[in-house]
């Protein structure tokens with residue numbers, strides 16, 4: 001996964017170096033040197049913080065749990081990124097996720113750098129008290145490198161507003177008298193969080209897809225019909241017709257994305273499949289997403305897994321195994337679970353013509369190349385799932401001013417920001433042969449490189 005991100009950064013830099021408008025002051029061998037320096041700076045994190053958190057279990061035993069905070073790059077502002085609570089967290093993964101945050105913030109003009117954290121534990125196997133202790137310990141161990149103007153964590157897989165509330169409270173008691181509201185984002189609304197933050201990532205994922213396939217396509221139809229760009233052909237072939245959508249993952253991102261797809265008035269969608277860690281639910285006539293959300297709300301987030309549970313939920317569906325969400329007949333696949341879900345072993349069986357990355361890095365490098373060659377459009381993570389960090393930025397601003405926005409204002413600012421990025425990126429994407437991921441990387445890397453150059457970091 002890390003290799004893939006690095007390779008695309010290098011390709012983006014190579015493309016930029018050939019562009020005479022990119023930092024024109026740099027010429028000849030100085031330009032070549034700048035390429036090497038930028039590749040080195042962007043592909044390595046500024047700092048890796050690692051600790052073993054001491055955690056007393058409720059059974060009396062003490063364990064030490066590995067925990068990370070990676071500072072990738074802060075050229076554009078304080079480090080920003082979530083803290084993942086998951087048993088598969090490891091150093092390489094956290095570094096890559098921090099790297100993606102740097103690129104994501106740059107792409108959407110969010111004035112933050114890239115960071116990420118992780119704690120190696122399965123939150124489902126821990127009591128609330130243990131999770132409270134581990135969240136506070138995380139802040140105690142990393143307090144000196146965190147803060148509203150240094151590094152601002154947020155939720156990620158396995159963590160949510162409860163953990164952010166605990167962490168902010170711990171930060172506040174460790175640093176008395178210091179500003180604390182902007183130290184963590186993704187907090188509960190009553191505790192200084194932003195309205196709309198919980199839904200922001202899922203809504204942004206769906207908005208990105210809808211904007212491309214509806215708003216942008218309708219406006220640009222004539223021009224797109226004239227190009228022989230393979231991705232434009234794919235988009236046009238799916239426009240103005242009923243779409244079958246499958247969604248992998250039914251957590252904070254997947255459930256909201258599925259609901260947005262279900263409720264969308266502009267496109268004729270049917271959400272034919274959703275999945276979670278236990279199963280896939282499939283109905284070619286479309287699933288009742290609001291009923292599934294009501295069910296998961298009172299069943300620890302789990303979808304129904306038996307005929308009896310399905311009956312209780314009032315949803316008509318076939319229960320399949322969890323991987324089948326990727327391979328059932330659908331036009332669009334929205335990936336909102338974990339990384340590396342579509343890979344060499346299953347890519348040939350994925351029928352979707354558009355893949356939307358709600359999760360970070362859910363498609364491996366091999367699968368990415370395979371889909372690009374087939375003209376399948378992949379809307380990449382850094383473009384599609386930035387809603388979370390965009391509203392985190394709004395939360396951080398609201399915390400500074402102690403002036404709070406309405407939910408309507410938050411969503412309107414979120415969609416405006418995403419629209420601005422899409423209006424910059426989409427015309428380029430449909431006008432050149434590079435896949436969308438590379439177009440996004442080129443744009444991010446261009447901004448980061450120019451700032452690094454202006455800040456004198458290439459000497």
Ligand code: GLU
Pocket residue numbers: 080081082083152153154155156157185186360385386388389390392
């Ligand atoms: N964890 C989310 C992400 O990967 C949100 C980060 C944030 O809000 O800072 O984008």
